[in-house]
Amino acid sequence: MGKERKSFSKEFKLEAVRLVIEGGDSIAQASRDLGIRPALLGRWKQEYEQEQGNAFPGQGSLKPEDELRQLRKENARLRMERDILKKAAVIFSKGSQ
Numbered sequence: 001m002g003k004e005r006k007s008f009s010k011e012f013k014l015e016a017v018r019l020v021i022e023g024g025d026s027i028a029q030a031s032r033d034l035g036i037r038p039a040l041l042g043r044w045k046q047e048y049e050q051e052q053g054n055a056f057p058g059q060g061s062l063k064p065e066d067e068l069r070q071l072r073k074e075n076a077r078l079r080m081e082r083d084i085l086k087k088a089a090v091i092f093s094k095g096s097q
Helices: 010-021 027-034 038-054 064-095
Strands: none
Touching (some): 010 027, 010 038
16 A cells, blocks of 8 residues: 655645745754655745745635535544544553552
């Protein structure tokens, strides 16, 4: 199986680029702080400098129904994780008695 590709919002990309441009951080430092690859941040910076206000066009906000679908999916996943952790806590508490 391949890795799932991460996607970043337009706002995240703009803030990351601003850290480098306005904040004075190096690309390497900012990418370490944000947990992304330096090459990716460098590409975002280059796109921002070339396009200015029109940088990162395809990353607008989601349609309300898409956002709702995404939130419901995440909610279901989080409930499942919570239930697993509850069961694990019960098992470990029985084992320590």
